[in-house]
Amino acid sequence: MSIPHGEAWQRIATETVPTLTELFAADPERVSRLSGRIQLDQGSVLFDWSKTHLTEGLIAGFEQLAESAGFDEMRRRLFAGEVVNPTEGRAAEHSALRGVGNVASVEEASALRERMRLLVQAIHEGALGEVKHLIHIGIGGSALGPALAVDALTHDLALVDVHVVSNIDGVALERAFAACDPATTLIAVASKTFTTIETMTNAQSALRWLEENGVQDPYGRVIALTAYPEKAVEWGVDETRVLPFAESVGGRYSLWSSIGFPIALAIGWNDFEAFLDGAATVDRHFHSANGAANLPLRAAFADQYYTRLRQAQTRAVFAYDERLGLFSDYLQQLEMESNGKSVTAEGDPVDAPTSPITWGGVGTDAQHAVFQLLHQGTNLVPVDFIASIAPGDDLDPAHHRILLMNCFAQGAALMAGRQSPDPARSYPGDRPSATILCDDIDPATLGALIAFHEHRTFANAVLMGINPFDQFGVELGKDIAKKIEKGGESFDPSTENLLQMAGLG
Template identity: 60%
Template sequence: MSDWSAIEALPQTRLTELFEADPERLGRFSLDLAGIHFDWSKTHLTPELVTAFAALATSRDLAARRDALFAGEHVNVTEDRPVTHTHERGEGAAEIVAVARGYHDRMRQLVDAIEAGAFGPVSHILHVGIGGSALGPHLLVDALGREAGRYDVAIVSNVDGMALEDVFGDFDPAATLLLVASKTFTTTETLMNADSVIAWMTEAGVEDPYGRVVALTAQPDKAVEWGVDETRVLPFNEGVGGRYSFWSSIGFPAALALGWDRFEEMLEGAAEVDRHFRLAALHENAPALAAFADLYYTQVRHAETRAPFAYDERLRLLPSYLQQLEMESNGKGVTVDGQPLGRPSAAITWGGVGTDAQHAVFQLLHQGTHLVPVEFIAVIEPGDTLPEEHHRALLNNAFAQGAALMKGKQADDPARSYSGDRPSSTLLLDQLDARTLGALIAFYEHRVFVNGVILQINSFDQFGVELGKEMAKAAEKGGGDFDPSTTDLMKRAFG
């Protein structure tokens, strides 16, 4: 059988018993790729489950869908366009890769021009965007830019004016470069923030504030219409989705902050995972194995959430990044054919940073009634220069938490008992650098893709974000047909 019933019919065995029954379990369910060690041995995956999931993936044409993705075919069926983020990394149809390289060359030339003083003195980079136009660049700069020392970088997404005012208090408007990131260049929040930055520069006496703007967009004509000189517009391919976009010109703040060489290293790390995803058999394919575990817990064990925990302060923004990547991609209720999905879609992604989270949410993970698959992300090489015991304690906590979730502990006092048999996976990076971070994010992207293919949904549209935005625009114009509660809230807020 190759449908869900073959998977649901397999026995459910405790994790400790799986280890006892198979001395080779660790080797079967771990692999090394691009400087990252992946360990799924403390999940409930078995050879039989992997075989059944591989059969289901075959029946869903995973290989053909994967080939279509890289070939630049219109796999985003609801918007009738290709999905080209892998082409930004040099992997895919040659003609699309060539266009992406041309856009990257333009990025590099602008990086060189800024460094050479073409924009005058620049010590601050203020990037405004929202969603994928902010989360990805913010993750990159926060994770890798702490020691770069090239520019002060602030990334603002929230339309709440306090977010901008915090930056205004720290930045010199005469030495600030404004990056405006919007795929359509119509995003309300982004353009409102950009207008406010221009006003701040103007009030401070900056002679030509629009001359200190770089636009990052798939609609260059709209950026020029807004006021950006065409030589300072960095386009990217329309097939690059927002949450998949920091490989394109949306990643420009990272290219500035980290330097072009590191930006290219990030692309190559991702490309290494692209090649692995294309070529490796499913039973030793990192994105596929991770997706099989995801689907097992959502579809068979009825887990509604999953929780990644970054045991490295430099990756503190990773859980937030993954929330959008996973939930916006696969939080759908219909199939690619427009039919009701009829089963759970993506899990709710949440998480945090270790060891802080241990003292906040791990109580529920160990003893609560919810089954929550946990993912630990850690780095062998420390990012700090403090005594070694800091990093040893950090890593030992991560490893011990996974062991405790699996093993549990029985006690005469029920309040002090741990049921165990709670799953976790571990992603252990040799070091956190541009290559491994690029590889890590590409792994998550392809994992999302496999989940979507097997669930038969389109992972590349996001119409669910539109309705609330439409209603907010109507409210701004004084219109809209709102319920009594919403109408009352508006009256209380605005009079």
């Protein structure tokens, strides 16, 4: 029988939680109980949550909370393609893009994916002439996902050199121009609505760049990625070069759709399908595993404990792998735009903190920049470490050995601490971390990592009773920017002064 939501939280809040060192001393099986592995077609990913403060009592309480929050029903709706975004009356069908979900949606996604495959294949075979470069223009979810995947999976091996441009600052676009030959460059314009002002302004400048550099048919060099194909055709893109995706796919969940076109162009179709398959493996696990055996849900249990009961305002993610240098950037949007809410799905004020601030970096660089605060600062910051057993380089193995030793040492040091008679040299310890250890960073593994965090974000939202699929918080600033452009309105004295100083008043 389900227990009331508040009662579940009360049970969790009254649980006595020993230190991490005490938890390990009391349970020789703790590592195996709080670690789980997802097996991919080749390789696997280990999720070790044993260095968090999850106890058997906390886990039992959170499983009761998941029951009272209707987790099973919300998960069913997600995969069934039913409405899970009540404020906009929409489904959230990113898993269908990977082949897991509502049958009709999976079939539609498969047909759209085949359309993209044919275009990618045609480009690789020279149907659009010699193509060496792609400038991918988008913003937010239309840029962060492709940028992460291309950076992680290509290095110097890209079939097509991809430059992702999101910032309206012209410097970003000029840097892409400087790296590309207009005669061998395609432009991808990624916008769900095909009206996003930053994207469309950048796209117009890219067309002018092509034209000014002798390209006879600039629009013929454009690929449109959108949920509104008719708008792309009106704008001037040939229908054969428009790659649609479903309107039910949110921007920050869209890299599995035609928004992933630059990924497929850069790494090749077979690797792009492996990327989707890795994500689908996690989808199937999340769909079928129950309670704490469900790895994204287990991660959400720890997230909720630290955010709501230990008042941790941030969560840090450090990838000890240069290939994942953009991973924390990607997670910032996924987690903070999804769960940075102050009302429940019913519109009532929330009664506790929701999303922590996600931040991070790359090891070992971060050790010499921010780890001072993690070890000796006054803020409690749960840390996720991500590492790969296989190196991404062909240099002396000492490089990778030192990298991994540092990664594992940081987690051990955060937990154990070290006492010293000199307070400045004393480490309190008992600071939590989780470790995600991959066999390698390949397309399937990256797909699995991203899907894991998508489902972790969803699970957190369900436990908090909020809607992770709308993002109205980004609209107000846009509205005011439009009013400034239109003119005729006044603002606060500070803003008015800034407008005058910048010549915008």
